[in-house]
Amino acid sequence: MTIIGTPRRRVDGRAKVTGQTRFADDVTLPRMVHCKLLRSTMPHARIVQIDASRALTRPGVLLILTGRDFPISYGILPVSQDEHALAVDRVRFVGDPNAAIIARDELTAFEALDDIVVDYEPLRTFADPLESLAHPEPRIHEYGDSGNIHKSVSLRFGDVEQAFADADRVFDDTFFYQGNTHLPIEQHAAVAAKDPDGKLVLWSSTQTPHYVHRALAKALAMPAAHIRVIATPNGGGFGGKSDPFNHELVVSKAALVLDRPVKICLTREEVFYCHRGRHPVSMRFRTGVKKDGTITGLHVQTLLDGGAYGSYGVASTFYTGALQTVTYHIPTYHFEGCRVFTNKPPCGPKRGHGTPQSRFGQEIQLDKIAESLAIDPADLRLRIVERPDTLTANYLRVGTIGLAECIRRVTKASGWKQTFGKLKRGRGVGLACSSYLSGAGLPIYYNDMPHSGVQLKLDRSGGVTAFCGATEIGQGSDDVLVACVAEILGIEPLDIRAVTGDTDLTPVDLGSYSSRVTLMMGNAAIQAAERARDYLAEAVSKKLSVPKERLVFADRRVFDTESPDTGVSFSEAVCLAEALFGTIGSTGSYTPPRSAARFKGGGVGPSPTYSYSAAVVEVEVDAATGWVHVPRVWIAHDIGRALNPTLVRGQIEGSVYMAIGEALMEEQTFRRLPPKLSRALVHKFPSMLEYKSPTTLDMPEVFTELVEHPDPRGPFGAKEVGQGPLLPVMPAVANAVYDAIGVRIDEVPITPEKILKALDAKAAGKAPRYGPPRFPAVPYPEPLDVPPPWDGGDGKARTSKLEGRSEKVEGRNEAVRR
């Protein structure tokens, strides 16, 4: 192979370094006007009246829209259609949009916001999950499991209590993972226009044009065929641009009404209100172990602070319990998860989606277990790594596992045996591991169709155009698409034009989320390229009288492997094929393999294959100030095969970076305004200055090890790399802090204040720890019992008494049953 596996400049590299990448806010059209959203100043209130009459008289104001213009709800998950483009009768958090102004310029629209008078009737504010559990009324939404509980689940695989009885030790720990946000440098922006033929076109910084397309069709009650969504390259996504957003619907509607292009670009403050970031999660881990470290059973309980809307939250809830078994062998497993609504910006999918929180808890607890059993933390993990080609207790089919090699590589590179437990006070090292999906095995909405499609158009000139709905969010999806096609056809990446993320032009790809694009689009691209190659091979074979099997595609030529001088150029091959077959095009598509889970809730977690990571983090902790400095991180990632090692390294280093932010400083938190104001619950710091994120000065040196054993399910053997490497870093930081100063910080962010409190506790003879004292009482439902495979289970739930419960993620398992 000449392209795959070689470090290369990405195909869109030149555009990015010359400032020519056209982001959504760079789209400007003739007669374009501008939109601003009026956002709620109340955290929870009924809208009595919106008086926009004065705003309408302001010169330059063209249109005002309110909730009345958007009677139809939408939402990313079929089970959570709980959003309106503009609040209809209720606002649910400070920042919830309730009116829109479209004016000839942005300043006029902005100034006219002050002219709108909204009469609110305040309702009880729910600031915290415990308040939401304690008070079922008033309900933030009129749907969900009960009161202000959005989703509550209990899945039990085997007899965990018996497993605890059989264990030598049972560890019981609680953790808290604070919420944080994606903070892409690009603020969300969108431009909508009415095409000359009356159809709608929307350019938007979205990771999921296909889902935006569906949401627009539904909420605007328009035929989807009359809507075109173009995902502009995203200036960073990280999950924060994966939902259909209010502003996308608003400018679409406005463009249709005004018959003029309408643009919106959110302010940084508004991006904090869009959020959909990391859920704050309280966790309890009970783990039974034998003296040798073998796990007999695990009971995980989570409580998620969901914020004001559903978003991906049902999936997020299941993800807090899905992947523990994929990492380590856990013979019996009980997961209970609960997501509640609160009056804060909605949480959703941020890099790692629901799994970093519980990964944090599990990896710290393993560190505690290792210490108690006097086993090296790396050795402990090597003993319990899940076995390859396994069906886990919760029916996830795991194929290749490079985790043991990741642990060996990262401990060797970091000098773990010489440093762990041996550095002077104030310096320490910590280790943690993780796994992640290479694409969700099931789509967001139930259907039998492919998850990714690729079309190729081959031109007589020798050029190839590759069409795919995948969205370039910086991760390099255009480069993966082009590289896969170029490798098969034996041409150069820049001979190929990538047309992506356009619902009119490109076949559906579900979007840039769940680390699915490389695997799914890559496989579709390979299939399309192989089909195109077949046409060309047949035509060249005829022309040269060489058997097809002997033809090689390389160096922009098609030639006889036994006589390399006998051949034609690639463009001649296309001409020959066109003469023989007519216009040359091909398609490829990818559908993930069937999941083994047959129980409700089993739709979250299955993936064609899983990636693995192990990290060692070094810290320096100043016991006087509590300040934590991270000089070095070693990380090994089981990627199957690196398609473009330059981009792979970038994903890993970028994951470590984001993880360091989450571990040490990033938090999305809220406060009440003083009583003399409104006492409204507001975001503490919706600005980039006060929301701390790591700068060049905070970034540790990162040493990356790639573990490459091609996975048969991945394109050229590749697995994901965009999210997995983030996961082990936060717990590894916490474990390193313990190694350095002997206190456990069982929550993120690990701030100086928490370290000093833990040191004070230690000095006072109390538990040397900072973290939640206990896990709250959560009304989980009766468990759904699913016997694990080794207990003769077939993936179905044993009891049927809960069949009638409302559960629509479960509806997704219809796909599985067929």
Place this chain on the structure above:
Amino acid sequence: MSHNVQLALIVNGEPTEVAFAPYKTLLEVLREDLSLCGTKHGCELGECGACAVLLDGQPVLSCLVLGVECEGRRVLTVEGLVKDGRLHPLQETFADLGAAQCGYCTPGFLVTAKGLLDENPKPTRDEIREALAGCLCRCTGYQQIFEAVEAAVERASR
């Protein structure tokens, strides 16, 4: 509505006249009135560094500079880095070494790095970190950016 002001400045080496509303920042003038959309914005409050340009050779945040302050001054944006159709060495190394992922913060990093190299042609890693500390990147973890700046230094000294 305020009336436009008109002024002359030198943008990427070209004498340029532009008329714009007087409240506009240099960022807005570049993007909206001169169609130079290579310069980006991430906060418009001087917090992220995405809008950095060189003003008379010095890195500034164009969201914090008023357009009317720029009469007669030299502004260099990312569009001005390409000379005679050839990429600047920093652009070459940023593209080759993965220093641009989503590419949104890249123009700010590029001009800030150019400002550094113009003053200090052989910076150490720590000097590079220090010079770029006002630019936020959420994709790369900065390491490939440092390496790209170092590689550009190396190419220039070859």
